[in-house]
Amino acid sequence: xxxxxxxxxxxxxxxxxxxxxxxxxxxxxxxxxxxxxxxxxxxxxxxxxxxxxxxxxxxxxxxxxxxxxxxxxxxxxxxxxxxxxxxxxxxxxxx
Numbered sequence: 001x002x003x004x005x006x007x008x009x010x011x012x013x014x015x016x017x018x019x020x021x022x023x024x025x026x027x028x029x030x031x032x033x034x035x036x037x038x039x040x041x042x043x044x045x046x047x048x049x050x051x052x053x054x055x056x057x058x059x060x061x062x063x064x065x066x067x068x069x070x071x072x073x074x075x076x077x078x079x080x081x082x083x084x085x086x087x088x089x090x091x092x093x094x095x
Contacts, residue, residue, distance in 0.1 A: 020063040021056060028052040 028051055 016063070017060075020060045024056045024059045025052050028055060 028048060032048055
């Protein structure tokens with residue numbers, strides 16, 4: 001059962017990474033497919049790649065590094081709780 005859960009978590013992780021890559025690309029494509037000043041033709045196709053690739057990189061990096069930052073924050077919060085409890089225990093107070 002635990003192995004099944006780990007495999008499912010791995011698949012969800014892969015799906016999340018794929019979404020991090022393709023969502024910004026599709027957003028920019030839909031934005032530039034509008035008529036008016038955002039419309040692109042064959043001559044100005046480079047604008048799409050100039051906007052889409054850096055945005056995709058930023059979103060992917062944010063998605064990859066956010067869990068690590070969140071985990072560090074949780075570790076620090078747990079460490080602070082333990083420190084407070086130790087101080088209270090050492091002083092003889094109850095918590």
